[in-house]
Amino acid sequence: MFNFPTVLLVRLTRxxxxxxxxxxxxxxxxxxxxxxxxxxxxxxNLEIQANERDKGKLNSNTKEPNCSHIDFREHLDMLEGDGGLISRAKEAVRAKEYSLENS
Structure with missing residues (x-):
């Protein structure tokens, strides 16, 4: 179960x-x-938003200061970088456009 709506929102976003x-x-x-x-x-974009939301207050009614959670990087690392899914998809788009031009 989730104690705070923000925790649920972050989980659903991820x-x-x-x-x-x-x-x-x-x-x-x-x-x-x-x-x-x-x-x-x-x-x-969703992972970035979830990380930003996760850094905010868990509940506005608590007296706890803003939590400073580290970014959840598992999905972002999979998506970003030279060998990431985004770069692989971009390469595939370029290759497909190149093969269509030469057809």
Missing amino acids: DISAYFIEQGKMYLQVDAPQNALTCFDHAR
Whole structure:
């Protein structure tokens, strides 16, 4: 169970992000890289929002100071970087556009 609405919101945001990541992976498998890239971009934006929300107060009624949680990086690391899903999808989009031009 969740004690605070913010905790639930962060959890749901991360769950939706994970869904978009899985959808994007499926799009890559069926050679639809533009759709995959769209899913991965949505997932990255959701992860960033979840991290920002997670740094705020858990409950405005508490006397606790703002919590300073570290960023949850598992999904962001999977998405970003040279070998990340976003760069793989961008490469696939470029390759597909190149092969269509040469057809």
